[in-house]
Amino acid sequence: LVTEGAGVGADAIPNDLDAFWMPFTSNRSFKKRPRLVSRAKDMHYYTPEGRAILDGCAGLWCVNPGHNREPIVEAIRQAATEVDFAPTFQYGHPQAFRLASRIADLAPGDLDHVFFCNSGSEAVDTALKIALAYHQTTGAGTRTRLIGRERGYHGVGFGGISVGGIVSNRRTFGTMLTGVDHLRSTYDREHQAFTKGEPDYGAHFADELERIVALHDASTIASVIVEPMGGSTGVLPTPKGYLKRLREICDKYGILLIFDEVITGFGRLGHAFAAERYGVVPDMITFAKGITAGAVPMGGVLVRKGIHDAFMKGPEHVVELFHGYTYSAHPLACAAGLATLDLYAREHTFTHARALEPFFADAMMSLKDKPGVLDIRTVGITGAVDLAPKEGAPGLKGYEALERAFHEEGLMMRIAGDTLVVTPPLIISKDQVGELVEKLGRVIEKVA
């Protein structure tokens, strides 16, 4: 172990942690007792001191095939020597087209077109803008209202926090976009507690959309955006039949349906996209994270043929959609994406996740009788444990659990308030599921 004076290698501890204002982090607590990781391989991170940390959250829901997989590393290395940057405004590089075709091939129905960006937040804002522009271009410009859902998380752009349903995200900025409404959350502990997979109860929550249509009139509504499984607010699988019902109501009123699959895309629920698991074809799918296994930032929106084609009219020299990012389809991200998709195909990652799901769900449910557990939810290779909060200090128990998991158990996980969330790389073995759940169980006992 070396300090920074001796070098700036990955394992050198920085002398100064002050300058980096960390995102979505309790900065003061972190900097008192940092949780640093400097290397990673397969299912583990390693601290600068060399301590192994079991990755219980796939980095941030993104490292689906495990860390630092050689084919992805090699593809990035190779791409870096070929073309550092290539604009995709009025020019293009071959890998961008290849990757778009590969993603479209994986998507259900006629979700045939891909618009690239660099993150989930950008993907969400892109999809919302496409929805608005689509209605304008088809002569339905009064359709400007965007509908989200309580407890939804759609990133941190102005569009995303407006349709999102997390009060801490909305309180300060979420009201900047007017003309937004929300479906109610699909979570109802009284009827759903300790369910493996999608709850039987709650398809009727989709009928809320009828109420919203009755209130605002369909002619004012552009789109509805939902996560097939709410991730960031504590793993909320949608009830059986809910998404189909939502699709039917959207069809009835000409409203575009967007699935935010930034988390659920690329295997998390045992399929390339959750849309396939639920047998529903939305009008757009947002994706990010798993497309490159997190190795290079990338996001995108899959768009149905009819929506894309509606833009392809008028003089051919004119830009059809006034939208894009300098780094849309960056060559390094495309290389990482292609290598990641190859790896998923070669290792049957999604099938593995599907086969492992019942074992994972049973293992998580074994924590049911630990002290203070109020509910456990699982779906795909993802699980959450709700803990009873400490009196007068919501979120404190969750944070203590996060600290203890890292420092005492060698486990990285996510917390959402007092909910502990695990969502490991999809290559996790049964033994490692056992190890993860044991560590989690000890953490729950310690913070009780």
Ligand code: PLP
């Ligand atoms: N949408 C969903 C469903 C997410 O879970 C996330 C991030 O976790 C985002 C959007 C935002 O993605 P990013 O952090 O890449 O902007």
